[in-house]
Amino acid sequence: MEKYLSQLNEAQLEPTLQIEGPMIVIAGAGSGKTRVLTYRIAYMMSKGIDPFNILSLTFTNKAAREMKERIATIVGASEAKNLWMGTFHSVFARILRSEADKLGYPSNFTIYDTQDSDRLIASIIKEMNLDKDIYKYKQVRSRISSYKNSLITVRAYFQNPELIEADTMARRPRMGDIYKEYVERCFKAGAMDFDDLLLKTNELLTRFPEVLAKYQNRFKYILVDEYQDTNHSQYLIVRALSDKFQNICVVGDDAQSIYAFRGANINNILNFQKDYDDVKVFRLEQNYRSTKNIVNAANSIIDKNQTKLDKIVWTANDEGEKIKVNRSLTDGDEGRYVASTIFETKMQNQLMHSDFAVLYRTNAQSRAIEDALRKRDIPYRIYGGLSFYQRKEIKDVLSYLRLIINPADEEALKRIINFPPRGIGQTTVDKLIVSANGYNKTIFEVMKNIEKTDVKVNRGTQTKLQDFVTLIESYQVLNQTADVFELAEHVTRTSGLIKEFNKDGTPEGVTRMENIEELLNGMKDFVEGQKEIADTTGSLAEFLEDVALATDLDADKGDSNHVALMTIHLAKGLEFPYVYIVGLEEDLFPSAMSMNTRSELEEERRLFYVALTRAEKQAYLTYALSRYRWGKLIDSEPSRFIEEIDEQYLDIVTPTEERRFNPMLSADIFGDVEPNKIRYKPAKQPTLKKGATKKEPTKFQATTPKNLKPVAKTNGNTNLFDSKLVVGNVVKHIRFGTGEVLKIEGKGADIKAEIDFQHGGVKKLLLRFAKLEVV
Ligand code: ATP
Ligand code: MG
16 A cells, blocks of 8 residues: 555545545544545545546635645655646636636636725716615625625526515615626626636536536546535536536535535535435544544534534544633733733743634734734734735736736726826726726727727826826737736836835835835746746736735745734634634624524534634633723623533633732733743632623722632742853753753843753743753
């Protein structure tokens, strides 16, 4: 048997070796589903299956890249290169490009990101003179998105009285008209939005049987990770493509289905066995990721859900620490608790910042955490906020580039037609839009032929419009020979963008310039990388394709050492040694908007299950008694999810306010007493029962809470800290062995020693944390 297969247990081996026929692996978190997919692909290739015939769909491009890299180490990079692997969106965008003409699209169609869609919808609402408080563009967008993901085209919409009625009831009777206009405008702009990438793929596969046959024959083997979160549109694509050979392998965990709000359909996984004949079902039960405490706690919580497939998850890993539950007074305190315990834990265990993740329910919660991390100089990175490519200055540059490739791209054009300012006002732009709609031409075409149109502008403006057209056309010429880096460098310089950003000299201006520089560097890397991994030239078109579907998770090169901050939704499939789940309060998590029905609440609970099962070694659950929300300080109660965890897996840590006002710890945990040497355990656990906290004091109590008793005192290091260590001392460290002190620096609590260890070389350690003994 191939050597790499020995890295799988028996239960994992079975689905790995099963190549033919429909199959599903249903298994809990951390049981190796993704690993099975990875090794299975390697195994298929080792059996002679052509990588061109394998299609593997993942939830993020990052996951696809990691899989590919892993496979490359087994079967060789040149073979792995040819695998079709990526998210639904990226794989089918690629296919749509080569088949675009069939749908009446240019092959260089633009991919509108959410921001572009929002702007277009807002502009349509305005053009139609609708009330923007009733027709909120974000709501309209998500409505359109849900039609598309359910394959409800404009035509289907107008044929469906129920939909029309639903929108009318929601005081939006013009929804259908907006939808229609939006679709037409996208089409005219040669643009597809994210949902179109799936919708149009479905259209392609249903309308053109020969195209379907072509891709069925190409993708003889299909694999899907995170199958529980596929939506209807994705489901139909997979179903159609796998229909001929039925070599379809999906893996997933119904307990981790968390995207229903975006149209994911948990029934896809529950019904898989009905969709194909002779489905082989595999289960994995051993979790390799987490400690016993975490696995058991997660089991105890998911048990509360009624809708679920029965599953067993166990682990042979260590028992581990109990899950720490911490109560804070405010969200600010919560942030400080997170920051200070990250600091301590990292120091004590010689960890990396990247060993920690802070997960929250909503993006807004990151601010308090960020503030606290910054105060402690702990590097962090927020994922899932505005991605790099959506920042203003970057989008400005990209809009020029998009327009070069596709002059019909309306959103790109509107963005830069007067940026940097070149004297083309909004009134002129509005006239252009009206005229373009009237002639059914693109704005660029109208500008190009301005003299022949009905657009009334003065001579000066006319010249300005023509100059702009000439500028873009000159870039188009350059694009025929230059790679994306050369082109972008030229564009930023000659369009006046650099000058514009350079001019204001404010810190923001400087940051913008740095970002542009970063973009150019990224392009350089892209050009180099593209030649290496994909045998292509690194053209503008390729770059834009990459960027359009990039999330900032993808931008992570994996080499950076920072604490990761992200929403739980984004954390799916990932793992971290230390995980904080913050804001565990009723109405926040579970979210107030998701408590109306049992199924909504069950989805929140699954979300909590996903969060908890990201942790390998230690999980922290935190909540605050009051928190700023919508600009107001709001009292909150601990989340029912804390209560639902079997108590035996929890360690209720001393609430921070009590700790801070404990005279024995008066200098706070960063004073001269090392926190972990004195640990307090409440004699009685602070009550977590719902409603009870309302009675709890929300003000500081300047007395020592009576229910606190010291449980442990020192671990014998205090002496060393007091007894001035000197250069030349030989010391012993539990992990690095013996070493010689080379240098001492800092004062008081910050004294550090540079020590040359037998194992591990020279290290700088903070004495108050380093477990050292003089020998
Ligand atoms: P999730 O449901 O969160 O997506 P998963 O089922 O996909 O989890 P993996 O991510 O594949 O699980 O595996 C979890 C962790 O366990 C990974 O770090 C993986 O490398 C490790 N692992 C899986 N199987 C084994 C094994 N047989 N031996 C050692 N480590 C394993
Ligand atoms: Mg996985």
